[in-house]
Amino acid sequence: MSETTLAILASSIGSQILVRLKGGRELRGKLKSYDQHLNIVLEDAEELKQNGEPKKHGLILIRGDSIVLISPVSK
Amino acid sequence: MSETTLAILASSIGSQILVRLKGGRELRGKLKSYDQHLNIVLEDAEELKQNGEPKKHGLILIRGDSIVLISPVSK
Amino acid sequence: MSETTLAILASSIGSQILVRLKGGRELRGKLKSYDQHLNIVLEDAEELKQNGEPKKHGLILIRGDSIVLISPVSK
Amino acid sequence: MSETTLAILASSIGSQILVRLKGGRELRGKLKSYDQHLNIVLEDAEELKQNGEPKKHGLILIRGDSIVLISPVSK
Amino acid sequence: MSETTLAILASSIGSQILVRLKGGRELRGKLKSYDQHLNIVLEDAEELKQNGEPKKHGLILIRGDSIVLISPVSK
Amino acid sequence: MSETTLAILASSIGSQILVRLKGGRELRGKLKSYDQHLNIVLEDAEELKQNGEPKKHGLILIRGDSIVLISPVSK
Amino acid sequence: MSETTLAILASSIGSQILVRLKGGRELRGKLKSYDQHLNIVLEDAEELKQNGEPKKHGLILIRGDSIVLISPVSK
Numbered sequence: 347m348s349e350t351t352l353a354i355l356a357s358s359i360g361s362q363i364l365v366r367l368k369g370g371r372e373l374r375g376k377l378k379s380y381d382q383h384l385n386i387v388l389e390d391a392e393e394l395k396q397n398g399e400p401k402k403h404g405l406i407l408i409r410g411d412s413i414v415l416i417s418p419v420s421k
Numbered sequence: 422m423s424e425t426t427l428a429i430l431a432s433s434i435g436s437q438i439l440v441r442l443k444g445g446r447e448l449r450g451k452l453k454s455y456d457q458h459l460n461i462v463l464e465d466a467e468e469l470k471q472n473g474e475p476k477k478h479g480l481i482l483i484r485g486d487s488i489v490l491i492s493p494v495s496k
Numbered sequence: 497m498s499e500t501t502l503a504i505l506a507s508s509i510g511s512q513i514l515v516r517l518k519g520g521r522e523l524r525g526k527l528k529s530y531d532q533h534l535n536i537v538l539e540d541a542e543e544l545k546q547n548g549e550p551k552k553h554g555l556i557l558i559r560g561d562s563i564v565l566i567s568p569v570s571k
Numbered sequence: 572m573s574e575t576t577l578a579i580l581a582s583s584i585g586s587q588i589l590v591r592l593k594g595g596r597e598l599r600g601k602l603k604s605y606d607q608h609l610n611i612v613l614e615d616a617e618e619l620k621q622n623g624e625p626k627k628h629g630l631i632l633i634r635g636d637s638i639v640l641i642s643p644v645s646k
Numbered sequence: 647m648s649e650t651t652l653a654i655l656a657s658s659i660g661s662q663i664l665v666r667l668k669g670g671r672e673l674r675g676k677l678k679s680y681d682q683h684l685n686i687v688l689e690d691a692e693e694l695k696q697n698g699e700p701k702k703h704g705l706i707l708i709r710g711d712s713i714v715l716i717s718p719v720s721k
Numbered sequence: 722m723s724e725t726t727l728a729i730l731a732s733s734i735g736s737q738i739l740v741r742l743k744g745g746r747e748l749r750g751k752l753k754s755y756d757q758h759l760n761i762v763l764e765d766a767e768e769l770k771q772n773g774e775p776k777k778h779g780l781i782l783i784r785g786d787s788i789v790l791i792s793p794v795s796k
Numbered sequence: 797m798s799e800t801t802l803a804i805l806a807s808s809i810g811s812q813i814l815v816r817l818k819g820g821r822e823l824r825g826k827l828k829s830y831d832q833h834l835n836i837v838l839e840d841a842e843e844l845k846q847n848g849e850p851k852k853h854g855l856i857l858i859r860g861d862s863i864v865l866i867s868p869v870s871k
Contacts (some may be wrong), residue, residue, distance in 0.1 A: 351835040354828075354857045367489060368862070378429075384835075384859060385426040385459075391492075403492045407429050409459060410859070412443070412489045414817060417841075417856040442564060453504075460501040460534075466567075481567045482504050484534060484560070487518070517639060528579075535576040535609075541642075556642040557579045559609060559635070562593070592714060603654075610651040610684075616717075631717040632654045634684060634710070637668070667789060678729075685726040685759075691792075703792045707729050709759060712743070712789040742864060753804075760801040760834075766867075781867040782804045784834060784860070787818070 354418070355380045362419035363388070367412050374419060375406065384410030429493070430455045437494035438463070442487050449494065450481065459485030504568070505530045512569035513538070517562050524569060525556065534560030579643070580605045587644035588613070592637050599644060600631065609635030654718070655680045662719035663688070667712050674719060675706065684710030729793065730755045737794035738763070742787050749794065750781065759785030804868070805830045812869035813838070817862050824869060825856065834860030 358377045365373045365386060375388030386408045392400035433452045440448045440461060450463030461483045467475035508527045515523045515536060525538030536558045542550035583602045590598045590611060600613030611633045617625035655663075658677045665673045665686060675688030686708045692700035730738075733752045740748045740761060750763030761783045767775035808827045815823045815836060825838030836858045842850035 351829050351831045351837050351857060354837050354855060373490075379426050381426045387426050387429050403490075404495050405429060406490055406492045407426060408490045409485070409488055411486070411861070413859055414862040415823075415853075415856055415858045417853045420854050448565075454501050456501045462501050462504050478567045479570050480504060481565055482501060483565045484563055486561070487564045523640075529576050531576045537576050537579050553642045554645050555579060556640055557576060558640045559638055561636070562639040598715075604651050606651045612651050612654050628717045629720050630654060631715055632651060633715045634713055636711070637714040673790075679726050681726045687726050687729050704795050705729060706790055706792040707726060708790045709785070709788055711786070748865075754801050756801045762801050762804050778867045779870050780804060781865055782801060783865045784863055786861070787864040 352380070352382070355416070358418045364417045364419050365408055366414045366416075367408070368414055373403070373406065373408065374400070375403075378405075381410075384413055384416075386410065386413065386416070427455070427457070430491070433493045439492045439494055440483060441489045441491075442483070443489055448478070448481065448483065449475070450478075453480075456485075459488055459491075461485065461488065461491070502530070502532070505536075505566070508568045514567045514569055515558060516564045516566075517558070518564055523553070523556065523558065524550070525553075528555075531560075534563055534566075536560065536563065536566070577605070577607070580611075580641070583643045589642045589644055590633055591639045591641075592633070593639055598628070598631065598633065599625070600628075603630075606635075609638055609641075611635065611638065611641070652680070652682070655686075655716070658718045664717045664719055665708055666714045666716075667708070668714055673703070673706065673708065674700070675703075678705075681710075684713055684716075686710070686713065686716070727755070727757070730761075730791070733793045739792045739794055740783055741789045741791075742783070743789055748778070748781065748783065749775070750778075753780075756785075759788055759791075761785065761788065761791070802830070802832070805836075805866070808868045814867045814869055815858055816864045816866075817858070818864055823853070823856065823858065824850070825853075828855075831860075834863055834866075836860065836863065836866070 361377060363377045372394045373391050375391030378387040378389045380386050388406045391403040391406040394400050436452060438452045447469045448466050449469060450466030453462040453464045455461050463481045466478040466481040469475050511527060513527045522544045523541050524544060525541030528537040528539045530536050538556045541553040541556040544550050586602060588602045597619045598616050599619060600616030603612040603614045605611050613631045616628040616631040619625050661677060663677045672694045673691050674694060675691030678687040678689045680686050688706045691703040691706040694700050736752060738752045747769045748766055749769060750766030753762040753764045755761050763781045766778040766781040769775050811827060813827045822844040823841050825841030828837040828839045830836050838856045841853040841856040844850050
């Protein structure tokens with residue numbers, strides 16, 4: 347039996363997730379909220395860089411349309 | 422429990438936000454209004470440049486479809 | 497409280513606006529009309545060129561889907 | 572007060588218009604019909620070339636989704 | 647007065663048409679059917695090549711979403 | 722009179738078809754099912770390569786949105 | 797007679813599938829859930845690399861809009 351695909355997000359509220367955008371950039375942060383369009387709000391978000399330190403963003407709203415995949419960060 | 426994703430915008434009206442467009446350009450300005458398509462109106466907007474001074478736009482309407490992410494600018 | 501995002505267009509009818517298209521081209525002209533898809537009609541429109549004189553178009557209908565941002569031209 | 576954006580097409584039926592496509596190609600012809608998706612039918616259409624003679628197409632149906640802008644050709 | 651844009655297709659059933667795809671490829675064949683999404687079925691279709699012989703496809707269904715323009719082939 | 726465009730698929734169930742994807746890749750296989758979004762399921766599918774042997778996939782579900790054209794493989 | 801296209805997913809719940817994304821990247825994992833937008837949740841997912849070891853993701857939600865094709869991995 348199939349669970350709903352968004353259950354993975356419901357159970358990740360307050361936890362670290364990784365979000366990959368079209369074009370390949372990746373953001374990581376604590377999932378604060380999401381909606382059915384897969385718009386995502388992250389707290390304490392940071393953008394991962396190929397080389398060097400991640401760039402800190404704080405609070406961030408990502409348009410679902412820009413997202414390729416989302417993955418909970420295992421602790 | 423999940424808040425609505427647009428709450429981050431509701432609470433940023435009148436404050437500085439950063440908007441990143443598809444292709445990588447970034448604009449910064451005071452959030453004047455938004456709608457459910459994520460169309461955004463900024464006041465005193467400026468476009469950030471890789472090198473040199475930001476370009477001033479004043480009032481600006483950005484199509485939601487062009488937006489990758491939005492972040493309140495921390496003071 | 498949030499105004500509607502299209503109010504910026506309603507108050508620009510008859511005034512000069514700048515329209516940036518996907519890909520980076522920019523057009524400038526007097527806003528004659530618009531609709532909820534952000535289709536835009538400009539009068540006395542001209543297309544700005546990196547080098548040299550703008551290209552004159554006269555009346556022009558721009559598909560909303562091609563538009564990245566719109567800004568009233570300050571006088 | 573705002574006219575409808577498609578009025579520019581209604582008043583161009585039977586007249587020469589210029590249509591610019593995504594990617595930059597341009598077609599010119601006599602506007603025969605259009606619909607609310609901005610699908611356009613041109614008669615005696617020709618495709619403008621950077622160098623040399625335009626390519627003649629005769630009757631042509633252009634998908635609205637491929638169109639960036641439309642401009643009546645001034646006489 | 648504006649005819650419907652699809653009338654050009656209705657009157658081309660059984661006749662040769664040219665279909666240009668996004669990216670620039672062109673197909674030619676006898677129009678067998680179409681629908682309101684501009685999905686197109688061609689018989690005896692062939693794909694035109696920059697150099698050399700066209701590639702024969704026989705029957706072919708083209709997704710409307712991939713189509714830029716359609717033109718009846720004049721005899 | 723126009724047939725429906727999907728009739729070409731209905732009559733190809735159980736037969737070999739060729740599917741061309743956006744970007745130019747081509748897959749070939751036995752059509753098992755399709756839907757109104759032009760999502761396609763192929764059995765004994767293989768991906769055609771410019772050079773060398775086709776890559777075997779077995780059963781495969783192709784998103785309609787990725788498809789440019791579909792053609793029955795003539796025997 | 798045509799089965800529904802999503803039946804291939806229904807019968808793959810709990811089994812290994814391969815997912816190819818726009819741009820060509822491929823992920824492999826155990827199908828946990830899917831929905832009618834073709835959003836896909838994989839468990840024990842890994843991203844296949846041209847050279848070297850696959851990158852492990854664990855649980856992953858892939859937006860249907862980013863997917864080109866899905867194929868059950870034959871055992």
